[in-house]
Amino acid sequence: MTVLEALAASLRAAAQYNASSQVAPTAILWPDKDREWLPVLGQLQSALPELFSLGSYKPDHRQGPAIWLKCVIADALPEISLPVGQTPIIYLPGVSRQDLRAITACPVDLQPLAELQYRGVLWSQVNAKDWTVNAFLISRTGGLGLDVAQDAKTQTAMLRALEPLLDTDVSQLQGRRLEASDFNQLLSTDSVRDVLTWLSDSQAVQASWAGARWDAFVGICHSEFLVHPEKDGDLVAAENLCARLGPWARVWERFIENTAAFSRLPSVLMRCQPDLAADVSTYPSYNQQQENDLLAQLRSLSTCGSNELRKGLIDLDAHHGVRRSWVWAEMGLAPIAQLLEPLVLIAKTVAGSGLSGTTPEEMAEHYRSHYWIVDDAQLRALAMAREPSVQLVVRDILNSLYTPWLHETALNFQQLVRAKGYPGSDGVNEAVATYQTSSEVVFFVDGLRYDVAQRLAVRLQSLGDVRQRTNWAALPSVTATAKAAVMPIHHQVTGRTTDTDFQPSLKTEDKPLSAYYFRKLMEEGGWQVLGAEENGDPQGLAWVQTGNIDEAGHTDNLRLAGRIDSLLQDVYLRVEELLQAGWRKIRIVTDHGWLLTPQPMAKVDLPKHLAEVRWARCAEIKGTVQTSLPTVNWRWNLEQTIAVAPGASAFLAGRHYDHGGLSLQECLTPIIEVLSTAAPSLKLSAAAITKVQWLGLTCRVEVQSTAADLSVDLRSSPADPASSLVRAKSLKGGKCSLPVEDDDREGDAVIVVVLDSAGNVLAKQATLVGEEA
Incomplete structure (x- = not known):
């Protein structure tokens, strides 16, 4: 039973009478000289439909002057319906029992009700005194018999918390002494949350909580957290929070559990400065000062030689790396400390030399097992550098650390290919091997580089059984050549001396492999070519394209690093959609990878008259021309010689992003297979x-x-x-x-x-x- 239910029962019990010797009371009069119950009148009327109040004429609020109340009691007002079986209760704010009894001295506006004390009954204590809130709570005769402290502070808090007090179960108030803090807690059921809310915007919160709630909060904050919001202010509270003094330790724990709810708090705490003995991890001002220092140190290191740069980055991380575990990093307030992590990973991994091996396959295995993280770290570093001034520093550092490693790694790979041959020339094309007889989608993603594919594979784990393999891109590693090699109709494609721009043609006709012929041949072979809005028949075989990373690289250059995750999300959602549509296996393939350098690739001279076609990373050499450049044969016509740019260089100036050359990043391509783990279902209805x-x-x-x-x-x-x-x-x-x-x-x-x-x-x-x- 709640306090309100007990109060209602007590009021109604006042109308009980001995039918053998008395008549039923006309009304129950409820005098309240000090208007203690007035703030909760609406709450009381919701529980007591027979409750009416003396006051100005407001019939919708069941309130009116004495004459109107007399009419209500007489059931003479058609717009007022008294509850059947209930005696009307007349609440009299500002009126005492004595005011009614002194009829001759009774105010004129009250006189019409005075006679009701004889035809009705007064709700009062056994000692004939009016029921105050305190009396009703503590009285063991007619009240609740609770133990309530009688000091002024408790009595004020009790009246302030009257509204939630009425909704409180009586059992929760019994068996203990009720003091000011108990009543304040009723107004603030979560004092820690309220303190954090106030600290986040103290002036606005004080204005919005004006009145009982603010008064209660001040009391709670003072008694529970030893800070008076009005006398001490938010700075004292902020200092206690940063220092986690006493009860403020649990306030800090709540903050770090849900930082999103209190995103404005760091700007308030920024005013607090740690002393020499403080735990600096809880002070955003210290974190910000460290961020400024770290950026300055990175800017200074960016001009150093590679050995000094690597050592300097590792030393900086030994000091600043711990800040990545602080709450400020979680809130995005330690971006330079976060940025340091991929830079240090590169510094520790490249160790001043390029990746190599005894054969191209061995070199590829080293890359698959570990060294792809260097390329991934470079992309993450570029993506994290959002401010222009930070971007310049990061590009300079990467140009000293990453670019030489990339260039030397590519040179090593090219030398191995020259000595041992290109693995993709005579090996199995894994991208087009052993299709299922049904319910398989070949999902083409243009430019899905190996390291980027590792991010995608992690996301896809939630959709099914994920398996990975690798394939070697067709050479040169440009879309026109390499995409045709991963198409299910690759065996119907060839290359002729008349073909241009590395675009192969059809075996059956002397025509380029266009989008039209691709679809025609696919459909003739029983393949569905699905558009962006189509899911097809999952009982068959299908080709899908989503996520053009290559196009984004050519248009956005270095900004590609920041777009990778959104492009992968598009792929993820399309895979999820296809699996939900009933497809059992999704085989994700790509045509080639790419290079992305922090500064434009070094330009290698290749006169136009020596080449039929010259792209940034590859060129078709004219028939009898001899060159010292690395060369490969065109995948679709081995009689055509293709020159590739040495290492990580380019034949065209100003290129940050490009492909077509001979490097692990361009040539070692991923295959990701996602197998549905859902139970096979019947064919979906069309x-x-x-x-x-x-x-x-x-x-x-x-x-x-x-x-x-x-x-x-x-x-x-x-x-x-x-x-x-x-x-x-x-x-x-x-x-x-x-x-x-x-x-x-x-x-x-x-x-x-x-x-x-x-x-x-x-x-x-x-x-x-x-x-x-």
């Missing part, structure tokens, strides 16, 4: 979206299908239920309407998806919210 029409922000959809229990949803990502803009609706007669409630989404690109009862996507169609027909 469904086709026949109409999508917008009427304002309502999308009307029509679907043709023989299946039952289909529903339609609007999503930002077709395979992701969490991206839904609306509540999915079932189709009725093949139709449904989906209203978008958020006006701000008008014009957004969304996808209409048709779902079966298991949530599988059967069909989808792109549209724009509110699109006009």
Whole structure:
């Protein structure tokens, strides 16, 4: 039973009478001279529909003057219905029992009610005194019999917390002495959260909590955390938090558990300075000063030689690396300390020399087992450097550490290929080996370099059984040549002396392998070529393309590093969608990798008259021309000689990003297979979206299908239920309407998806919210 329920029972019990000797009371009068109960009148009226109050005329609030109350009691007002079986209760704020009894001295506006003390009954204590809040709580006769401290501080806190007090279960108040802190806690059920909220924006919080809640918070903060918000201010509180003094230790623990909820707090704590004995990890000012120092030291190191640079980075990390475990790093306030991690990884791994081996395959195994992390670390470092001034420092450091290693590694690989041959020339093309007879998708991602593929493989672990292999790109490692080699129709492709720009042609016709002929040959071979909005028949075989990393590299250059993760997310979502559609195996393949250098690649001179075609990393040499440059044969016509740029250089100036050359980064390509671990299901029912029409922000959809229990949803990502803009609706007669409630989404690109009862996507169609027909 709550305090409110006990109070209501006590009030109603006042109307009890002996029917054999008394008549029923007309009303229960509730005098409250000090208006203690007035702040919770609305709460009381919700529990007591028969409760009316003396006051200005507000019938909607069951309040009115004495004459109006007399009419209510007489049930003479058609707009007022008294609850059946309940005696009206008349609350009299500002009126005492004595005021009613002194009829001749009773105020005129109260006189109409005075006679009710004879026809009705007063709710009062056994000693005939009015019920105060304190009296009702402590009285063992008619009250709750609680142990409440009688000091002024407790009495003030009790009245301030009256609203939550009424909703408190009586059992929670029994068996202990109730003091000011207990009542303050009722107003603030989570004092630690309130302290953090106040500290995050003290002035705004004080204004919004003005009144009882603020007074309660001041009391709690003073008694529980030993800081008075009004007298000491937020700076004293901030200093205690940084120092984690006494009770502030648990405030700190709550902060680091949920930093997102208190993102403004570091700017407040920034005013606090640690003393010599302090734990500096809790002071954002110290972290910021260390960030400034670290950037200055990196800027100074960027001009040093490679050996001194490597040692300097490792020494800096010994001091600053610990800050990556501090809360400020989690909140994004230690970006330079975070940036130091990939730079140090490169410094420790390259060790001043390039990767090598006794054969190209052995060199590739070293790279697969460990050294790919150097390329990954370079991309991460470039992505982390967001400020222009930081970007310049990072590029200089990478140019001294990474570029020489990349160049020497590429030279070593080229020498091994010259001596031992290129492994991809006579080895098995793993990308196109042993397809399943059904339910396999060959998923092409342009420019999926090996190190980038390792990130993707980690993401894909949640979707199924992930397996990895590698393949050697067709040479030269450009899209026109290498993509054709990983197509299921590769055996129908050849190269002729008349072919240009490394683009092969068809074996059956003297025509280039165009998009048209690719689709034609694929379909003739029983392959579905799926568009971006198609999931196809999972009982067959299909080709899919998503995630053009190569295009982003050519357009964005160094900015590619910061786009990698979003490009991989597109691939992940498409794989998830295909698996949900019922495909059993997704084979992710690519054409080539690429080089990305922090400064433009060194230019190697190759006169135009010596080459038929000259690209940044490769060139087709004219028939009888001799060259000292590394050379390879064209994959589709071995009679054609291709010169490749030595090491990590280029034939064209100003290139940060490019491919077509002979390096592990360009030639060793990944194959990722994702096998569905879901139980095989029956063939999904076919469904086709026949109409999508917008009427304002309502999308009307029509679907043709023989299946039952289909529903339609609007999503930002077709395979992701969490991206839904609306509540999915079932189709009725093949139709449904989906209203978008958020006006701000008008014009957004969304996808209409048709779902079966298991949530599988059967069909989808792109549209724009509110699109006009």
